Amino acid sequence: MATINPHINFNGNAEEAFEFYRAVFGGKFSKIIRLKDLASPEFPVADGEMNKIMHIALPIGKNTLMANDVPAALGRVSENENRSKIVISADSREEADKLFTGLSKGGSVEMPMADSPWGSYFGMFRDKYGIEWMIDFVK
Numbered sequence: 001m002a003t004i005n006p007h008i009n010f011n012g013n014a015e016e017a018f019e020f021y022r023a024v025f026g027g028k029f030s031k032i033i034r035l036k037d038l039a040s041p042e043f044p045v046a047d048g049e050m051n052k053i054m055h056i057a058l059p060i061g062k063n064t065l066m067a068n069d070v071p072a073a074l075g076r077v078s079e080n081e082n083r084s085k086i087v088i089s090a091d092s093r094e095e096a097d098k099l100f101t102g103l104s105k106g107g108s109v110e111m112p113m114a115d116s117p118w119g120s121y122f123g124m125f126r127d128k129y130g131i132e133w134m135i136d137f138v139k
Contacts, residue, residue, distance in 0.1 A: 030058070
């Protein structure tokens, strides 16, 4: 069965925030991917953003708190909206597709389900109620 985890967008201070959260909750980061780790001709990264966070994950109990820094080219994140997403970690590609298709019906797809540059099967959308979701499957 799928698990649901919170995901937060930051304006360049995701690492600072997650060091704070780790100090409060304890534990170790299960993953840190920087924008420079994905830089390529297909995914150009500005020099000043190379060390920003593409993905950071802190396990808390059975769930995981996740985040990223939004690249400047995409604009600043409004701290009153569009700041957080619900992440569903699926148990299979089939479950990921089913959840994506069902939840995105009537909404707007930002990124269709596909193999991501960071190694997971991933998609992102806003449902018909305006809630932002990310679906993820990692073998």
